[in-house]
Amino acid sequence: MRFLVDECTGPAVAHWLRQNGHDVFSIYEQARGEDDDSILDKAFTEDWVLITIDKDFGDKVFRERIQHHGIIVMRLRDERASSKIDCLKRLLQEFPDRLHDQFVVVTEKQIRFARIGKG
Numbered sequence: 001m002r003f004l005v006d007e008c009t010g011p012a013v014a015h016w017l018r019q020n021g022h023d024v025f026s027i028y029e030q031a032r033g034e035d036d037d038s039i040l041d042k043a044f045t046e047d048w049v050l051i052t053i054d055k056d057f058g059d060k061v062f063r064e065r066i067q068h069h070g071i072i073v074m075r076l077r078d079e080r081a082s083s084k085i086d087c088l089k090r091l092l093q094e095f096p097d098r099l100h101d102q103f104v105v106v107t108e109k110q111i112r113f114a115r116i117g118k119g
Contacts, residue, residue, distance in 0.1 A: 001092075001099065004048035006039060006057075007032060009074070012081035013051065013088065020092075040066055049099055051088070053079060061103055072104045083108070 005014040007027040014026035025048060027034055034042075036056055043050045049070035050057065058073055060066045072091065076083055087106045091099070095111065098104075103114045 001096070002046075002048050004039065004043045004046075004050045006050060006052035006054060007034070008053050009051050009084060010081055013084050016085045017088070036060065040068065043071075044068055053084075058103070058105075068101075068103070070100050070102050070104070072099065072106060074106045076106075076108060078108070 002023040003014075003017055004025045005017065005027060009028075011026060011028045014024045014029060017024045025042075025046075027039060036054070037060075039050065040057070040060060042048070044067050047069050049072065050068065051072045051074070053074050053076065055073065055075070057071055061068060061071060072088075074084055074087055076087065087108065091104070091106055091111055095113075098113065105112045105114075
C-alpha cells in the first residue's frame, strides 16, 4: 500500500511501514515544513493514503470537501511512536482492503470509517 506519513506522525512510523513492505513518502524526511493544503494535494494527485495525528485534516475533508484517496487520523492519548505503530498494525491486520478512499479515525480502542470527501 502507498502511505504519505505526515510530519507530526514521525519517522519511526514511516520506517516501520517501509519494513513491512509499504511504499512510503515521509513528510518529516522528505518535505519537512510542508503546509496541510500541499500535503493533501500531493496525497490526492499521487494516490497516497495520508496518515496523520493532525485533526485539521478532518476539518478540511468534512467542511471543505477536499478530495482524497484515504486519510487515517490517529487520535491517541499516548502519542509515542510505539503506540502509533501498534494502532496501525491493528488497522492493517483487521482492515487492509478498506483504507483506500476512506476517512478513518483510529484510537487505542476503536476504528471508525466514513466515506466522504469525494467531491
